[in-house]
Amino acid sequence: MREILRLSLILALVGIISAALLTAAYNVTEPIIIERRAADYRQALENFFPGFASFETEQVEEGQFDLIYDDTDDLMGIMATVAVLGYDGDITYNLAFDDSGEIIGINIVSHTETPGIGDVIERGSFQEQFEGKSHEDPITAGEDVEIVTGATVSTVAMINSIRQTADFVAQSFLGIEVEEIDFAEVPDGTYQGSAQGFIGPIVVEVEVSGGEVIDIEVIEHEETATYFVESYPLIPERIIEEQNLDIDTQTGATGSAEGIVNAVENALLKALGEDVDEPVEEEPVDIDLSEVPDGTYEGSAEGFMGPIVVEVEVADGEIVSIEVLEHEDTPEYFRESNPLIPDRIIDEQDFDVDTETGATVSAEGILKAVLNALSGALDNGGGGDEN
């Protein structure tokens, strides 16, 4: 019994000595660690915002956001310090934005990713792809930024976190507020709206009744069908269920999903009579061919690599021939759409043709060029380039 007591005492003594030593070591190293981190941080700030004068820190749930000012107290940009769960523990990083919300650069503060694998997030080649991106870009793996094979978990975590941070910064600090739409204020009716999807514009029809969105239908889109199914009808269902546009757009086709949300927003804003920026691409024009006077018309539209110029010949209210005069698309691909698309249009005497070819973007371009030619013919009061 005595022996056990003696041994326990010795063990306890060793423990106490150890704890005392560690407390001493902790007190010595902790200030150094804190100071080093602060110095590192100022250095990181200086790299992204040369000549900054002061910064103001805001601590929110999403992370720490520093508003950087120059010596005339103008906002130079924002430095976000965010943590995200990577592959093995948190990755903490800085994301520097300029005053318009564009990403200037990334700086990894700390991570415990597997050496040689997950630490590719520290590489320039991974980080540079985010530079110049902002809340207006999809920042989605496989769309405008690439994951690093073999380090999928780490890189996907980073990409998603960067997207969320960019959106958050734009909304919370730069006043680029995504306007919340009060569905209850929208008068009953069916509204059309469009927005840019991943490949081309997405046009939706939104039906509102009793202050609720009851139906959303995509009337037109140019997205790749196999991906689009991941977002449609899932996204409309989510909007209808939540009666809110602030939904999770994380799907297999996030670009398309966000396109749908934005198109719905566009439709509702129009319904509310707000001034809405029309997307660059015109809405489809329904052209009654019988109204187009005979003649040959030229029209152009954007193809995959550049403008496509077509010549359309109309006789007796029918399209007789379509010829592509100019295009800049890769010939090997363009062949897949020309003369297939012109043939289809002539066959059907309609513009609702299937543009799914080996070169869908070119096909859409041809179709739009034809439409432009004909609507131009109508606008000019039947004048056009009539021969």
Add this chain to the structure above:
Amino acid sequence: MEPKNIYLQDLTRGLVKENPVFVALLGMCPLLGVTGFLFYGFGMGVATTAVAFGGTLMVSLFRNLIPSQVRIPIFIVIIATLVTVVEMSLEAFQPELHEALGVFVPLIVCNCLILGRLEAFSSKKPVLRSAADGIGAGLGFTLALVILAFVREVLGHGSLLGPNPDTVIQLFGPNFEPMTIFAQPAGAFIALGLLLALFNMFTKRFNI
């Protein structure tokens, strides 16, 4: 045996003849886990050597005071204390290395190499010899780490002294496609297996 050479013997024994890795297969976890880059491997080696040196010193100093029944727990507490100090110092002075090594720094506690030296040598032998023995074992471990990390970094990344962009030397042209498998866990096992086979071959042939 001349007394002058005892210390030298204690020091060098761990390098080849009783190399903790190649002969005794100790400390495998950090050996595989941190050898993606030469710098990390070397850093791990130095950290382990520091703990081994401190541990052997302390244990042999107090070897007559430590009751044999509870010696193992005491050894472990000593090692754990030293490891914590090393981890704090790394975080303060070598933050990059600290982040890269991650949880493998606290896991130095579990490196059987250190506990093995304490139990087999320091608890019985005088201070200076123990210290020499501790440093020797640590250096032997560092040697193995450096060799494996060298192989893996050259094959897996095509570079040396990475991943810090200020020091990294790209060994091959821009068209070089690294054998990424060696940067990954699987490659660590295979590279170490082959190194071990090589070591066996040489020790047998030259009868070291």
Add this chain to the structure above:
Amino acid sequence: METLISIIFIYIFIENFVLHRFFGICPFLGVSRKMETAIGMSMAVVFVMTMATLVTWLVYTFVLLPYNLGYLQIVTFILVIASLVQLVETVLRKISPTLYQGLGIFLPLITTNCAVLAVTLLAVRLEFNFVESIVFALAASIGFSLALIIMAGIRERLEFAKMPDALQGSAVTLITAGILSIAFLGFQGMLSL
């Protein structure tokens, strides 16, 4: 619930402690010669890991953290593990002397099995809650056992394989582990937390 299932799957297959994270390599090489000892070791590890995580999580959350003693983590955790191993050893010696003999030197070496310390440290560093920590420890130890038992199965056959002298023993075991690790790479990217 979803998180728990993810944790189980991830730490058994994707981030297998032995084949992907390099924790617990010593017992993996040491006791994988025979299936019988491999199973015994696996059971011991599952028990010790889960118990250790349970205790260390409580100690960390309710003692170390409130008193700002985070820096005593390593010392405390290793002591908890050492005491637990002592307990398992005593119990095992009483209940199954054959198993005790079979495990021989490796039972005390569970203390220095870095997988056990790693699981307790990671449970805290990954900020798992209590239930998640236990499930994490269970999954990690099952992953360890899986690798150990697969390896034992392979090594029992390797005994009879002809190979150059230099490759025999640990060298070929490590290379086999490398190939196993490549096989487990196939699970990568399936899930994340």
